[in-house]
Amino acid sequence: MGKIIAIANQKGGVGKTTTAVNLAASLGVLEKKVLLIDADPQANATSGLGIDVETVENGTYQLLEHTVPALELIIKTDSPNLDIIPAHIDLVAIEIELVDKDQREYMMREAVVPLKEVYDYIIIDCAPSLGLLTLNALTASDSVLIPIQCEYFALEGLGKLLNTIKSIQKIHNDQLDIEGLLLTMYDSRLRFLTKLLKK
Numbered sequence: 619m620g621k622i623i624a625i626a627n628q629k630g631g632v633g634k635t636t637t638a639v640n641l642a643a644s645l646g647v648l649e650k651k652v653l654l655i656d657a658d659p660q661a662n663a664t665s666g667l668g669i670d671v672e673t674v675e676n677g678t679y680q681l682l683e684h685t686v687p688a689l690e691l692i693i694k695t696d697s698p699n700l701d702i703i704p705a706h707i708d709l710v711a712i713e714i715e716l717v718d719k720d721q722r723e724y725m726m727r728e729a730v731v732p733l734k735e736v737y738d739y740i741i742i743d744c745a746p747s748l749g750l751l752t753l754n755a756l757t758a759s760d761s762v763l764i765p766i767q768c769e770y771f772a773l774e775g776l777g778k779l780l781n782t783i784k785s786i787q788k789i790h791n792d793q794l795d796i797e798g799l800l801l802t803m804y805d806s807r808l809r810f811l812t813k814l815l816k817k
């Protein structure tokens with residue numbers, strides 16, 4: 619039975635996609651069967667795996683709308699054991715499309731949980747927001763990995779994210795664990811500078 623891990627932080631540019639793509643590719647090299655789901659309309663994970671976003675016709679949008687079966691949305695990548703459900707800029711409209719649906723937070727879970735029979739790991743690259751797309755990813759996941767850029771303002775948004783995770787655990791997904799906080803873009807020159815300033 620596979621594990622679903624969301625890579626999430628509503629702050630932009632903190633290394634979510636870089637983490638998602640590299641983690642997914644590394645697990646693939648370790649001979650795990652991996653599916654990466656691009657849940658960001660920017661489609662950086664899709665292009666990062668060498669797929670021309672302009673050619674994407676079906677992907678995470680259809681996954682969330684349940685208009686195409688999940689297995690038909692999967693594309694093989696050049697990386698060993700790594701498949702992807704791609705995104706397209708149209709995914710931006712999904713928040714509006716889902717808003718009237720009764721099961722709006724559960725659309726990804728319903729479509730993706732059966733794929734745990736097929737994959738060892740399903741990694742979801744989230745968008746920099748706490749909107750319905752990210753709520754769907756967190757509701758579908760077994761755990762969330764939070765990349766945090768090593769800079770002061772990163773901590774200000776963290777409280778909001780942790781509160782969101784707590785309310786998802788309470789309302790939608792009591793199985794959701796925090797896999798960890800991953801510090802990214804550490805710059806050793808800053809430590810050197812701090813030492814100099816203290817002198």
Ligand SMILES: Nc1ncnc2c1ncn2[C@@H]1O[C@H](COP(=O)(O)OP(=O)(O)OP(=O)(O)O)[C@@H](O)[C@H]1O
Nearest residue numbers: 629630631632633634635636637662745746802803
């Ligand atoms: N460890 C790192 N060291 C240096 N640069 C990095 C590192 N990780 C990511 N970057 C760079 O930082 C930028 C933002 O990274 P990335 O796109 O992974 O962030 P993101 O959180 O997915 O962004 P968004 O919120 O827009 O989706 C990219 O240009 C990426 O190449």
Ligand SMILES: [Mg+2]
Nearest residue numbers: 634635658662
């Ligand atoms: Mg990204």
